[in-house]
Amino acid sequence: MPRAGTPVARAGLSREGVTALALRVVDDGGAQGFADLTLAKVAAAAGVATPSLYKHVGSLADLRRSVALVAVNDLTRATAAATIGRSGPDALSALAWAVRDFAREHPGRYAAIQLSPDLGAADDDPLSLAGAETIAVIVAVLRGFDLPEARTVDAIRAVRSAVHGFVSLELLGGFGLPDDVDHSFEVLVRLLVAGIEDLAHPAPS
Secondary structure, eight states: OOOTTSOOOGGGOOHHHHHHHHHHHHHHTGGGTTTTOOHHHHHHHHTSOGGGGGGTOSOHHHHHHHHHHHHHHHHHHHHHHHHTTOOHHHHHHHHHHHHHHHHHHOHHHHHHHTOOOOTTOOTTOHHHHHHHHHHHHHHHHHHTTTOOHHHHHHHHHHHHHHHHHHHHHHHTTOOOSSSOHHHHHHHHHHHHHHHHHHHHSOOOO
């Protein structure tokens, strides 16, 4: 696939091809790539006029959802591959590092993952289903902690918010102190493990 800015043959355009070009634009734009995605940029990369894209995508919002869908599926594969065969703290650590590694390697796609499905979307909405697959990986990881069912949602939210918060700050250059960021992330992971273990087996009051 050519890099963004390299025209492709007009005859080769399709919805998948336009999405692939949009992903290149997003990747080339770094952390702001998804926010800065426009139909004009994709059209320029394809070597066509912007109206030509409407044969393949309904709107910029439609294209953004297609990009987000690919990105979510990419992250799900990365986290699943990192955690397979692991359990408990080892699996949670692998999950957290896989998310961070993905975000650092593909900051634009990571930003795309944060696009929420439309409110009131049908049960078979592709983006909703893809997001559910990502959550399923987290649930599988947390299963190794023997959490009570009533605490599973709390644990999922804690893991997602903690890792996403750290990763987002890092991508935006929010860690300006000279201290080792990898070490700080490892501390966060250990805190998460301890917190999840406490949810599973709280100390007697």
